[in-house]
Amino acid sequence: MSIESTIMEMAKEARAASMEIARCPSNKKNEVLLKIADEIEIQAIYIQEENQKDLAMAKEMSLSDAMIDRLTVTDATVTSMSKGLREVSQLDDPVGSKSKSWLRPNGLEISRMRIPLGVIGIIYESRPNVTIDAAGLCLKAGNSVILRGGSEALHSNQALASIISQALADTGLPAKAVQVVPIRDREAVKVLLNQEEFIDLIIPRGGEGLIRFVVENSTIPVLKHYKGVCHIYIDDGADLEMAQNICFNAKVQRPGVCNSMETMLVHRSISQEFLPQMSERFLKAGVEIRGCPDTCRILPDARKAEEADWPEEYLDLVLAVKIVKDMDQAVSHITKYSSSHTEAIVTGDYKRARRFVREVDSSVVLVNASTRFNDGGELGLGAEIGISTSKLHAFGPMGVEELTTTKFVVFGDGQIRT
């Protein structure tokens, strides 16, 4: 079969399976999730054997150590995949719930009922655990899913998909509700991105290059997460010890993730007191500071920031620091350089806290808390499938509910329109 007909066939089967999954009650969906969790542990050796094939090829192709590390399915990976599925089984099922209901003057009873989106396509890079995390969340929300992971993880992903399909079949559900694209050629992705008739949503997970490729080639709606250039603004009169703790946590606790702080904005009036202490703590942790001219005057050892530093997502122990004359300047800087991901203010001022929350246009805006809380689990949504930085459909962490939509349900007694 050609690439085109293989993908189209998969998309059609996903659509057919989605009808059954959509009507499936919660207890049956949870049964499948728990079964997959058990089978992953039972079949850990099989998964790791298949993973070895990918690793052997990766070494032959001289992939970087970092890539090989991400590709490896360790015992800990297996445990974490199973644990994740068991947690998803515990989440509330949004499908069928009615978010609102109202009566019209003519007696019509209107409500909005949550329904699955239908078929979701996920395009991601090498980590095989995404296969399980994504499949679990999509199934919980009543959707079919077509997964296209990195070609270097194909054996691992196919092993995981076969375990999922078997569990679906054993529970009396359609095995085709979860499918992995079996083609390494990137052409397969292009074809997938044009199955508008059968696929309702595409979620790319990976670097900016992958996401741009998907956006430019897709006729299907895309939920995208470009990058996190997160700011913390330390206001005049802020509790400086609190500010230090929050900024240290946001930069150092896990610098390689999208919700870590990349730029710190400091009010001029407290900069002389705050920056030397903060910088000492950062230096001990190995953080390199790149400062504006005023910052470098206070911290003579800091490297001078260049224009390219302000929009940069370092994902590393590097921090841009800028002194601002007031909150307006801080908000202007954020408006200009932020990626709409996460921004925080540390303040004791009621009015400015309220203003910051209203005026900053990012998916999560925090007062007196670390940017690291932009995470589905931390915000109380449960597991997430990514963090959307575009505003349509979902803005911020996407949990199970963001994998659904609503339809209108109308109950009448013979009403007609006049």
Place this chain on the structure above:
Amino acid sequence: MSIESTIMEMAKEARAASMEIARCPSNKKNEVLLKIADEIEIQAIYIQEENQKDLAMAKEMSLSDAMIDRLTVTDATVTSMSKGLREVSQLDDPVGSKSKSWLRPNGLEISRMRIPLGVIGIIYESRPNVTIDAAGLCLKAGNSVILRGGSEALHSNQALASIISQALADTGLPAKAVQVVPIRDREAVKVLLNQEEFIDLIIPRGGEGLIRFVVENSTIPVLKHYKGVCHIYIDDGADLEMAQNICFNAKVQRPGVCNSMETMLVHRSISQEFLPQMSERFLKAGVEIRGCPDTCRILPDARKAEEADWPEEYLDLVLAVKIVKDMDQAVSHITKYSSSHTEAIVTGDYKRARRFVREVDSSVVLVNASTRFNDGGELGLGAEIGISTSKLHAFGPMGVEELTTTKFVVFGDGQIRT
């Protein structure tokens, strides 16, 4: 200036204006809406003079009478535009409201706050009143808007836009919050559809050709409304008088709109009793019936339906009729041919009413009511900007709330992540 730089400049200015409109309190937005409503009435002669220029050109180009009719701004058009704006000013303002709020175990207070989408691009065909309706809804929801109507309505649309911009400026708001693309060349649309950095959403309003063009050329998310192939299923044991009234209303009251019925599905057991009476009423109203073989046996004068009739949106006094052996067959038919727009069941059976509502996957599903109720105003959402038949972000009528999104707001007391 080239087309590209003109459009890019407009998009940038729209983005800048959107920041101000987003922060604008409701009373000021309503003030602008009411001012525009007044000015449209005061400047009716100016609008109609500009409209005459479009009409003269349309006649020169020998456009069809139907198109010229849609293009004409009558006194009634003026009144209805003003009335629409005054109604929109009465709607609740969603911006700033918090839909949900919860506390985390660590004391963080999380909420989801409604915010404007930002900049919306609307691409539509000839009716100039869309310029006012769309601008009013976008402003109410705190968005900037770039409007690109049919090139044959350019003078009319520019006249309306100049009235809106003047009203914005007079109220101390940015005039560039509403702009009309001043270029007839379709290339301008292509450029507009790629201003992903400055535009958050594209809404096409028009025929299938226009919508497909937009979907294929846009890197910006698109909310689309293809067509309405709406079904009504008359169940075994339904109140046949109620069924007659609903079906008559759904087909005849306004056949040229997307929420009118195109196919009627009739349970076999009541077909002998129902169809002759129903058909008589339809025939008197000039409705042509195209029936399945069983229908033609009961109604020998009916034309035979062909395969092409089932997915057809007639938008006319034509109705496809099919007899089904049970609700399963009705739902299968709907699943195969529906456009996900609107479907209804007429039934007295509790269980089947519940099943129909759950199993039919359309934006509005009705029990014992006319499909004509799929309309923002009729469902109680106020004015609408279209009816989405794709599931992402909005499914069904899109009112003011659908022109917003939510961000997460987090209040803490120094929380850090451990």
